[in-house]
Amino acid sequence: TAQATTITPSGGSWLSISQTSGTATPGTPGTLLINVNNAALPSGTYSGAIRVSSASTGESATVSVTLQVTLAGRMLLSQRGLSFTGVAGGNAVPGQNFGVLNVGRGVMNWTAQASTFTGGSWLSIAPASGTSTAGSFTPPLVDVNVNTAGMAAGQYAGQIVVSTADANNSPQIITVALTVLPVGSVPPPIVRPTGLIFIRQAGGSSPSSQTVRIQTAAPSAQTVAANAFPATGTGWLTSESLLPTAFTISSTDPKTVVVQPNINNLPPGEYFGVLTLAFPRDNSSQTVNVLFVVTPAGGAAVANDRAKTCNPSAALTVVSAMSGMAARRRPTRSRKRSAS
Secondary structure, eight states, X not given: OEEEXXXXXXXXXXXXXXXXXXXXXXXXXXXXXXXXXXXXXXXEEEEEEEEEEETTTOOEEEEEEEEEEOOOBOEEESOSEEEEEEETTOOOOOOEEEEEEEOSSSEEEEEEEEXXXXXXXXXXXXXSEEEEETTOSSOOEEEEEEOOTTOOSEEEEEEEEEEESSBTTOOEEEEEXXXXXXXXXXXXXXXXXXXXXXXXXXXXXOOOOEEEEEEOOOSSOEEEEEEEXXXXXXXXXOGGGEEOSEEEEBTTBOEEEEEOOOOTTOOSEEEEEEEEEEEGGGTEEEEEEEEEXXXXXXOOOOOOXXXXXXXXXXXXXXXXXXXXXXXXXXXXXXXXOOOO
């Protein structure tokens, strides 16, 4: 006859066994089912043990148990930096936005907080929290606005911190730069949006096109040259993805560029590219970040099992002779925590 107990130095009572006592003989071993409950555990490595003691001989044996808990969510922001330009005493600066994607599994709940380093509280965001679901083709967007009222000409800096308890790569930070031009200055052309997000399943058709609008407050017309190239991956974003690639804008005649990436044979992953808009008259340019997320074929979002109790993950076999190694444990499959 043997008694069995569990030992968990950290993480609480995440380790349990099917029974605490039983009888075994050399010909008829006893079996204990080992259960792991990772519902309340943060990510990390947890060590535990199962101690089996013989009531007849007083001998005992200990089997070590290691649990690796990882978070299933992985956060991806569509942009890493935002730049705004306004004029002191001038009109309001058009807002921008960025997407919060979950390129892992399950559901990821996140919060966002804006702060400034100089110039007072000129930076704001909405919403300040949300939920991103893996496999979704419509990730949530966060609107970013700046208020230059009463600000003097100069350079100002801020940041947006996006945090989640459901991903290992949290937090993520977006830097924000604000330039306030002197009173009476003509601001540069306005390009919106400054970021595009495309999501498609591998092996499927290319995603629907999106548009970028370019307008100017300058008194005279100016030419624009558009080009595009991928920073990662090949062939999915080129100048052929744009229409048109050369045009003229004026204060009364804004233009729109159609962006159509080509999925080709891209494997699942995240691909980054850039649309550049060159303004030869003043030798300046602006960029639009392009993010293309290719999901696995048939890859629907994985259900979140964070709050579920793990099924038995190992079997412990005990025989009555306790001398030497009296307990053998079959290979354990560690259970992963799916938090998003």
